[in-house]
Amino acid sequence: MAGALENIKVLDLSRVLAGPYCTMVLGDLGAEVIKVEAPGGSDDTRKWGPPFENGVSAYYLCANRNKKSITVNLKSSAGIEVIKKLVRESDVIINNFKSGTMERFGLDYETLAKINPGIVYCSITGFGETGPYQNMPGYDFIIQAMSGLMSITGDKDSGPQKLGVAITDILTGLYACIGIQGALLERTQSGKGQKLDISLYDAAVSSLVNIGSNYLMSGKIPQALGNHHANIVPYQTFLTADGEMVIAVGNDNQFKALCAILGKPELAHDERYKTNPNRVQHREELVPLLQDVFSTKSTAYWQEQCRQGKIPCGPIQNIEEVTNDPQLQARNMFIECEHPTAGQVKMIGSPLKLSRTPTKVKRHPPDAGEHTDEILTQLGITKTN
Structure with missing residues (x-):
């Protein structure tokens, strides 16, 4: 062919x-x-x-x-x-x-x-x-x-x-x-x-895509955020009881579902966290609350829970794990x-x-x-x- x-x-x-x-x-x-x-x-x-x-x-x-x-x-x-x-x-x-x-x-x-x-x-x-x-x-x-x-x-x-x-x-x-x-x-x-x-x-x-656009619109020089996202929260790594994983919550409905999975449904109704712009503004208060819960169970447990709840997530794999990925x-x-x-x-x-x-x-x-x-x-x- x-x-x-x-x-x-x-x-x-x-x-x-x-x-x-x-x-x-x-x-x-x-x-x-x-x-x-x-x-x-x-x-x-x-x-x-x-x-x-x-x-x-x-x-x-x-x-x-x-x-x-x-x-x-x-x-x-x-x-x-x-x-x-x-x-x-x-x-x-x-x-x-x-x-x-x-x-x-x-x-x-x-x-x-x-x-x-x-x-x-x-x-x-x-x-x-x-x-x-x-x-x-x-x-x-x-x-x-x-x-x-x-x-x-x-x-x-x-x-x-x-x-x-x-x-x-x-x-x-x-x-x-x-x-x-x-x-x-x-x-x-x-x-x-x-x-x-x-x-x-x-x-x-x-x-530079959104980071460049952020600066061109605001004039504010962006800073290095490590594994955090400049425009979305929570969209980052979290430590679990036995490792680390990535959570990528892209909208408010996903955040509501995540809060239910974590046993913290009240966070989704808190005015500080209800919408993504508010979550970005209050990330330093919100992220530790989520981290405390993620620390209680294994990566495999949270991955399964998040996948069932249709929350985008994934493990941090080394290259050997990548080559063996089915x-x-x-x-x-x-x-x-x-x-x-x-x-x-x-x-x-x-x-x-x-x-x-x-x-x-x-x-x-x-x-x-x-x-x-x-x-x-x-x-x-x-x-x-």
């Missing part, structure tokens, strides 16, 4: 995470992706570890399935010609070099659009290709700090905290993927490609494939569930240059410098 993007060809000059994650999603959806690296392999994640399996990095595996690999020397005229020949038959080219690098290679959008007017050219940088920061290097950790994300993560005791994964890279990769598909869809009407200028900084700031197993969110160097490898599956054109793992994350000879032969080239 063909994938949703089966006839789309992607030339991937990106490395590390944001770009490769984008092209992996496109590959999962059926696009043919050719990953381009310098001779010997220039994606830094190939060396990021441990863990390694026969020299193959787990980090590299997480963002590079469903791709072919070719190694090309972009500092040589012969290497540049290889890219230009590949551009002629590609729909998309994506890179995450620093601003100005593709121009120095002679691979800027204007040049490549003359070769292939339909090319969708996606540039991913830390800060974008315009503005006073355009030449600054951008890394996820720096972007989390500058974007405000760290200022609202953690609590008053911990100080600013980054998320446990490179979330701005992932967000940027997804935005790039959305933009690319939008440009491809528009091309069916205009027949023309276009350039996408996607930055980690823009993507991170867009993720829901995720049923959704095929953990998969295996055979790798020529690493052997049988486990990977996180695709969250995209399409009914007629399901995602597939057709190719293992390639070794550096694994398909160079094959691709060059198809181009009619026998050797590059």
